[in-house]
Amino acid sequence: MNTRDKILESALHLFDEKGYHQTSIQEISEGAGVSKGGFFHYFPSKNDILFALQESFCIDSHLNNIEKVALNDDLSPAEKLHKLIDYEVYTHVKNRPNVVIFYHGLKNLSEDKIKIIKEKRDRYEEIFRKVIRQGIERGDFKDDFDINIVSKALFGMCNWTYMWLDPEGPMTPGQISDTFSKLFIDGLHKKREA
Amino acid sequence: MNTRDKILESALHLFDEKGYHQTSIQEISEGAGVSKGGFFHYFPSKNDILFALQESFCIDSHLNNIEKVALNDDLSPAEKLHKLIDYEVYTHVKNRPNVVIFYHGLKNLSEDKIKIIKEKRDRYEEIFRKVIRQGIERGDFKDDFDINIVSKALFGMCNWTYMWLDPEGPMTPGQISDTFSKLFIDGLHKKREA
Amino acid sequence: MNTRDKILESALHLFDEKGYHQTSIQEISEGAGVSKGGFFHYFPSKNDILFALQESFCIDSHLNNIEKVALNDDLSPAEKLHKLIDYEVYTHVKNRPNVVIFYHGLKNLSEDKIKIIKEKRDRYEEIFRKVIRQGIERGDFKDDFDINIVSKALFGMCNWTYMWLDPEGPMTPGQISDTFSKLFIDGLHKKREA
Amino acid sequence: MNTRDKILESALHLFDEKGYHQTSIQEISEGAGVSKGGFFHYFPSKNDILFALQESFCIDSHLNNIEKVALNDDLSPAEKLHKLIDYEVYTHVKNRPNVVIFYHGLKNLSEDKIKIIKEKRDRYEEIFRKVIRQGIERGDFKDDFDINIVSKALFGMCNWTYMWLDPEGPMTPGQISDTFSKLFIDGLHKKREA
DNA sequence: CATGAATGAGCTTTCATTCAT
DNA sequence: CATGAATGAAAGCTCATTCAT
Numbered sequence: 001m002n003t004r005d006k007i008l009e010s011a012l013h014l015f016d017e018k019g020y021h022q023t024s025i026q027e028i029s030e031g032a033g034v035s036k037g038g039f040f041h042y043f044p045s046k047n048d049i050l051f052a053l054q055e056s057f058c059i060d061s062h063l064n065n066i067e068k069v070a071l072n073d074d075l076s077p078a079e080k081l082h083k084l085i086d087y088e089v090y091t092h093v094k095n096r097p098n099v100v101i102f103y104h105g106l107k108n109l110s111e112d113k114i115k116i117i118k119e120k121r122d123r124y125e126e127i128f129r130k131v132i133r134q135g136i137e138r139g140d141f142k143d144d145f146d147i148n149i150v151s152k153a154l155f156g157m158c159n160w161t162y163m164w165l166d167p168e169g170p171m172t173p174g175q176i177s178d179t180f181s182k183l184f185i186d187g188l189h190k191k192r193e194a
Numbered sequence: 195m196n197t198r199d200k201i202l203e204s205a206l207h208l209f210d211e212k213g214y215h216q217t218s219i220q221e222i223s224e225g226a227g228v229s230k231g232g233f234f235h236y237f238p239s240k241n242d243i244l245f246a247l248q249e250s251f252c253i254d255s256h257l258n259n260i261e262k263v264a265l266n267d268d269l270s271p272a273e274k275l276h277k278l279i280d281y282e283v284y285t286h287v288k289n290r291p292n293v294v295i296f297y298h299g300l301k302n303l304s305e306d307k308i309k310i311i312k313e314k315r316d317r318y319e320e321i322f323r324k325v326i327r328q329g330i331e332r333g334d335f336k337d338d339f340d341i342n343i344v345s346k347a348l349f350g351m352c353n354w355t356y357m358w359l360d361p362e363g364p365m366t367p368g369q370i371s372d373t374f375s376k377l378f379i380d381g382l383h384k385k386r387e388a
Numbered sequence: 389m390n391t392r393d394k395i396l397e398s399a400l401h402l403f404d405e406k407g408y409h410q411t412s413i414q415e416i417s418e419g420a421g422v423s424k425g426g427f428f429h430y431f432p433s434k435n436d437i438l439f440a441l442q443e444s445f446c447i448d449s450h451l452n453n454i455e456k457v458a459l460n461d462d463l464s465p466a467e468k469l470h471k472l473i474d475y476e477v478y479t480h481v482k483n484r485p486n487v488v489i490f491y492h493g494l495k496n497l498s499e500d501k502i503k504i505i506k507e508k509r510d511r512y513e514e515i516f517r518k519v520i521r522q523g524i525e526r527g528d529f530k531d532d533f534d535i536n537i538v539s540k541a542l543f544g545m546c547n548w549t550y551m552w553l554d555p556e557g558p559m560t561p562g563q564i565s566d567t568f569s570k571l572f573i574d575g576l577h578k579k580r581e582a
Numbered sequence: 583m584n585t586r587d588k589i590l591e592s593a594l595h596l597f598d599e600k601g602y603h604q605t606s607i608q609e610i611s612e613g614a615g616v617s618k619g620g621f622f623h624y625f626p627s628k629n630d631i632l633f634a635l636q637e638s639f640c641i642d643s644h645l646n647n648i649e650k651v652a653l654n655d656d657l658s659p660a661e662k663l664h665k666l667i668d669y670e671v672y673t674h675v676k677n678r679p680n681v682v683i684f685y686h687g688l689k690n691l692s693e694d695k696i697k698i699i700k701e702k703r704d705r706y707e708e709i710f711r712k713v714i715r716q717g718i719e720r721g722d723f724k725d726d727f728d729i730n731i732v733s734k735a736l737f738g739m740c741n742w743t744y745m746w747l748d749p750e751g752p753m754t755p756g757q758i759s760d761t762f763s764k765l766f767i768d769g770l771h772k773k774r775e776a
Numbered sequence: 777c778a779t780g781a782a783t784g785a786g787c788t789t790t791c792a793t794t795c796a797t
Numbered sequence: 798c799a800t801g802a803a804t805g806a807a808a809g810c811t812c813a814t815t816c817a818t
Contacts, residue, residue, distance in 0.1 A: 003781080003782090018301075019215070019301070021213065021215045021216060022215055024807080024808065024809085025808080025809065025810085026807085026808080026809095034782075034783090035782065035783050035784070036783090036784085036809090036810090037782070037783050037784065037785090037810095037811085037812085038781080038782055038783070039810095040809090040810065040811080041780085041781060041782065041783095042781095044810095045809080045810080046809065046810090103357070104298070107213075142376075145373055145376075145377070146369070146373060149365075149369070149370055149373045149374075150373065150377065152354065152355070152358055153351045153354075153373070153374055153377055153378075155354065156350045156351040156352070156353065156354025156355070156357075157347045157350040157351050157354075158350070159350065159354060159357075160346065160347075160349065160350025160351075160353060160354055161346070161350070163297070163350075163353075164346050165346075171343070175340070175343070176343055179339055179340060179343045179344065179347070180343075180347055182336075182339075182381070183339070183344065183347055183378070183381040183382065184347075184377070184381055185381075186380065186381040186383075187376070187377040187378055187379075187380045187381030187382075188377065188381075189380075197798095218790075218791060218792085219791075219792065219793085220790095220791075220792095228799085228800095229799065229800050229801065230792090230793095230800085230801075231794090231795090231799065231800050231801060231802095232798085232799055232800070234792095234793075234794085235798065235799070239792075239793080240791095240792065240793090391802080391803090406689075407603070407689070409601065409603045409604060410603055412786080412787065412788085413787080413788065413789085414786090414787085414788095422803075422804090423803065423804050423805070424788090424789090424804090424805085425789095425790090425791085425803070425804050425805065425806090426802080426803055426804070428788090428789070428790080429801085429802060429803065429804095430802095432789095433788080433789080434788065434789090491745070492686070495601075530764075533761055533764075533765070534757070534761060537753070537757070537758055537761045537762075538761065538765065540742065540743070540746050541739045541742075541761070541762055541765055541766075543742065544738045544739040544740070544741065544742025544743070544745075545735045545738040545739050545742075546738070547738065547742060548734065548735075548737065548738025548739075548741060548742055549734070549738070551685070551738075552734055559731070563728070563731070564731055567727055567728060567731045567732065567735070568731075568735055570724075570727075570769070571727070571732065571735055571766070571769040571770065572735075572765070572769055573769070574768065574769040574771075575764070575765040575766055575767070575768040575769025575770075576765065576769075577768075585777095606811075606812060606813085607812075607813060607814085608811095608812075608813095616778080616779095617778065617779050617780065618779085618780075618813090618814095619778065619779050619780060619781095619815090619816090620777085620778055620779070622813095622814075622815085623777065623778070627813075627814080628812095628813065628814090
């Protein structure tokens, strides 16, 4: 691994553990085995490394992955949603540090960088909303919901995992996303009237 | 309002806006109309004010309020849950600054203080879990769920609101908690087989 | 002398000796017998102390002093000029550090502060120009000169002293300003044709 | 232009614009189109480039040029002085950056280098003093002046131009040196008694 | 010749905290 | 009670310089 990546990795874990502002460049450098001056050889400022981390995580590959699911019309909306929830929970568990930074480091970026990240985030959410919309239009899902609130509910359920889920613990992402899916999709489905 | 409370309020809003570490005692003092030296008359350290805020929010009144609902056996588990979700969303919207500090300021406290807060938080969650358990035992709710995951899903849905809900915006807490309740409780209910 | 003044004095002499940028706040503080933190108790930034020095020197008392000479019509323009040159040289020799900062520290100030200082400087020069103009109008001085160039020549002659005059050396300000006056005023006077 | 000269030129203009200490080797290198490492191939340290600039300007050609004037005995002392003042003002206007560095960069050199430069500067001034001495000895100039003060007055007048003269402005060096010459030489001449 | 990675010392500034008054 | 002077540690960052390639 090259020095630049060592610095990125060191920063990633420290930002996750202690937060952006509580992490000093001193610590990042030490963690990467470089001098403080060395840090600035690769990143013009502390803020830039935060942005680099945001970008490296919220890469388009994630968007592509979920888009592929959303466009696969061999699947029903409910099945799509199940897969998306799987993907979401799995990604969160496997990339906890990135997720924490993604959601809580945003406010430490400059206006224009925030805009860039927020746009990507919104394109991401839109894919979920679209699938829910499909389910409603097909008559599978209840039609008296505000799609926006529903999607926020879904993201809350999934994203909150980083607050309580111990990646070293016994629960697997699969168990969790199964429960989430059943709960959420059943909640969404129209009741089958007797 | 006495000086101590003025300091607490000033700190509360600054911690919410800028975060604990990004807020200086200088600013807190100015916001409260005291000198920097004055601050230390009321709180032995910056950290103590954070703890004071945590305690003042997670006071037992909240616990009492939701316990009263949980113990009111005129209500079915589903009805109880609806009321609890209402309470949760409403509390979050009306006390956003406290909530933010409650969830994200925790890591800035010392070990022993963290323990005190976490215990209260767990007693709170236990009330929700108990109601869900009642619903399962009564045969209303599905019985193939891990209660812990279900309650985490519920809290995620509700707590995440502070990440997206604009208290000045057009959506009312009522709208949101209604959607959340319907979604969640329907998801929980056993399907009525045809 | 109070702490603030000690800091100002320490800075004044260091800025003179080594220049603004080559002087660290560390050194200023040490020279004043304060901690580095103490410096910032009195001045919000390094730049502010430079401005404070500029202002404390280019106070209006200087302007008033030379204006009094310029307006005293018991004196001929030549006599006024002699007195002004005396004042100029004397002030420069007695306040060398201030003068150096006044002329060479200007570029380190922010735009708006530069403007404030430059205005005062121009009001100062205008008084000299006015006296020269009087001499021309009275027919004492040559009338084929650009007053602006003449006044710049005068200031060059006088101000350059800080580059070569050793205040501890044997030459007195009086000697120097006498030579300057005779040289300059004779050069200005119309030749008495034979 | 070879790389070494490109570096020198880049440094010259940056030192003039921003001062020696405010200019980084980074900037000099960029301005010259070399890498930072490349800089150190041509100059062992930042200070050496300053000295190189001093030397390259205060080269002996200037000394030779004015010496030629001083030794040309077809000219009267007054005529010599006029030509010297012309040369001085013209050189200053055409080489402002060098002049600034020459006068204000001196303090950033080491003791021994300062000595070398100061000696050259003094040989330069001595030529002016010699011409003034000739004028006195020939009975043209007043004999009650300290030659040293007079020559400093002359240099002050001429050198100060870099503080106020805009090379892009409307005034030509010729206009200025004419005024300076008339002013100074008339001031120096004995009055023609009626 | 030339590069750019890497260093270490130093800079300005912030800030929680102490303490004499 | 309350102030504000004063401190010391640490922060983010700059920069001249060295050196392996």
